[in-house]
Amino acid sequence: MRQSSLVVVANRLPLDDSAAPDGACEWRRSPGGLASALHAILQQTPATWVGWAGGVGTAPTLPDIGSLRLRPMALSEQELRGYYEGFANSTLWPLYHDAVEQPIFHRGWWETYRDVNRRFAEHAAEVVEPGGVLWVQDYHLQLVPDLLRRLRPDVLIGFFLHVPFPPPELFMQLPRRNELLRGMLGADLVGFQRPQAAHNVAQLAVKLLGARVTANDQITLDGRTVRTGAFPVSIDVAEMQALAARPDVRDRAQQLRADLGRPRRVLLSVDRLDYTKGIEHRLTAYSELLHDGRVKVRDTVMVQVTVPSRERVENYRVLRDRIEGEVGRINGEYGRVGEPAIHYLNQPFDRAELAALYQTADVMVVTPLRDGMNLVAKEYVAARADASGALVLSEFTGCAAELPDAFLVNPHDVDGLKETLLRAMEADPADLERRMAAMRAHLSSHDIVTWARAYLTSLDRTGRVAARLRR
Numbered sequence: 292m293r294q295s296s297l298v299v300v301a302n303r304l305p306l307d308d309s310a311a312p313d314g315a316c317e318w319r320r321s322p323g324g325l326a327s328a329l330h331a332i333l334q335q336t337p338a339t340w341v342g343w344a345g346g347v348g349t350a351p352t353l354p355d356i357g358s359l360r361l362r363p364m365a366l367s368e369q370e371l372r373g374y375y376e377g378f379a380n381s382t383l384w385p386l387y388h389d390a391v392e393q394p395i396f397h398r399g400w401w402e403t404y405r406d407v408n409r410r411f412a413e414h415a416a417e418v419v420e421p422g423g424v425l426w427v428q429d430y431h432l433q434l435v436p437d438l439l440r441r442l443r444p445d446v447l448i449g450f451f452l453h454v455p456f457p458p459p460e461l462f463m464q465l466p467r468r469n470e471l472l473r474g475m476l477g478a479d480l481v482g483f484q485r486p487q488a489a490h491n492v493a494q495l496a497v498k499l500l501g502a503r504v505t506a507n508d509q510i511t512l513d514g515r516t517v518r519t520g521a522f523p524v525s526i527d528v529a530e531m532q533a534l535a536a537r538p539d540v541r542d543r544a545q546q547l548r549a550d551l552g553r554p555r556r557v558l559l560s561v562d563r564l565d566y567t568k569g570i571e572h573r574l575t576a577y578s579e580l581l582h583d584g585r586v587k588v589r590d591t592v593m594v595q596v597t598v599p600s601r602e603r604v605e606n607y608r609v610l611r612d613r614i615e616g617e618v619g620r621i622n623g624e625y626g627r628v629g630e631p632a633i634h635y636l637n638q639p640f641d642r643a644e645l646a647a648l649y650q651t652a653d654v655m656v657v658t659p660l661r662d663g664m665n666l667v668a669k670e671y672v673a674a675r676a677d678a679s680g681a682l683v684l685s686e687f688t689g690c691a692a693e694l695p696d697a698f699l700v701n702p703h704d705v706d707g708l709k710e711t712l713l714r715a716m717e718a719d720p721a722d723l724e725r726r727m728a729a730m731r732a733h734l735s736s737h738d739i740v741t742w743a744r745a746y747l748t749s750l751d752r753t754g755r756v757a758a759r760l761r762r
């Protein structure tokens with residue numbers, strides 16, 4: 292088996308198999324921020340990416356992407372249910388997002404999660420060169436760092452958590468909390484989106500594992516030091532800027548505005564259809580603004596894009612029904628013939644079409660109840676070349692700390708959300724320009740390559756691995 296000096300291990304590969312209308316297999320870019328972020332930096336880097344390509348049964352054969360080798364892992368139907376839909380997305384996902392939905396603890400899922408983590412670790416251990424770097428991603432694979440340390444003590448192991456790490460009192464609810472914590476602490480460097488996550492892990496390491504910690508959250512466990520740190524992930528800023536500058540995308544943005552009836556203001560939200568995204572709170576706020584007569588349908592249009600996600604998981608199916616019921620109710624009460632109050636689109640979106648939508652939107656509304664980072668907010672900022680447009684942003688996203696010039700809001704406070712939406716809609720163009728220019732300046736020096744370089748340099752302390760990344 293060919294080996295690489297840099298191996299990324301993530302639940303998903305950057306390509307996802309989806310059935311074309313004629314039933315043939317078609318490959319498309321995987322949903323979600325993690326795959327997009329890593330794909331952007333690795334496609335021209337000599338590396339191997341170990342992950343799942345969607346679907347069940349035998350692993351497909353996938354072509355390399357430039358110098359990036361893809362190594363697909365197969366998942367059986369039982370593994371998909373227990374590992375991905377079960378322990379990862381019905382236990383850890385809700386728990387790590389403030390338990391905004393009730394986490395489900397199921398012993399069978401845990402066993403499958405542990406077995407699948409072991410298989411990922413074994414596969415990754417085979418494809419890394421002696422002395423190489425293994426970079427493990429996210430909550431699906433939290434046991435992998437410790438398993439890898441046993442299999443390959445000669446390599447450097449990194450772990451990055453893309454989602455929030457919960458406060459200790461929530462993590463303590465997990466029946467297998469010690470194993471999960473020890474699993475991640477098998478890494479040499481554990482990276483998070485926000486510094487608070489590292490404090491939480493350090494506190495838990497002391498309490499549950501008897502570790503020693505320093506004031507800056509470095510953890511000594513079993514005679515070994517595990518470094519921790521915050522590395523806020525970002526987007527491929529240049530890609531979004533280039534898309535937004537394309538003449539066909541600009542024409543499309545004009546066309547979209549015309550199709551929406553040339554309203555005075557367009558509000559836009561783009562989310563994976565997920566209960567953490569605060570879609571229902573947002574719809575309530577918007578519906579009340581219509582009810583109160585503070586927003587008029589002819590004058591203002593809202594576009595809500597939801598990208599289908601985890602559709603076999605009960606909570607996600609129920610949420611979709613609730614959202615669609617609510618959109619139907621709002622349109623039924625406030626829409627007119629040919630003038631819906633909300634344009635609702637539940638489908639995957641092409642990158643160019645997204646860039647056009649971002650240009651059409653006067654107000655981008657990003658109001659998750661909890662989000663590790665939220666890359667949609669950053670994409671909107673990158674797409675606004677003329678520095679116009681307003682970003683309404685939840686305080687509970689990782690990017691709120693980086694984008695203080697957004698209109699920050701607590702999405703649980705419906706009255707506050709209504710007022711903030713109105714403030715953003717009515718803001719003085721000069722104020723909007725100042726805010727947007729500040730956010731764009733931040734983003735221009737904090738893109739996805741900066742993130743990966745910062746993390747990898749901190750991991751190997753030499754910058755040797757980071758130097759191989761795309762410029």
Ligand code: F6P
Binds near residue numbers: 429453454601663
């Ligand atoms: O951001 C968390 C995450 O699980 C990522 O790993 C992924 O990019 C995204 O959500 C999409 O989720 P899924 O892989 O379950 O479709």
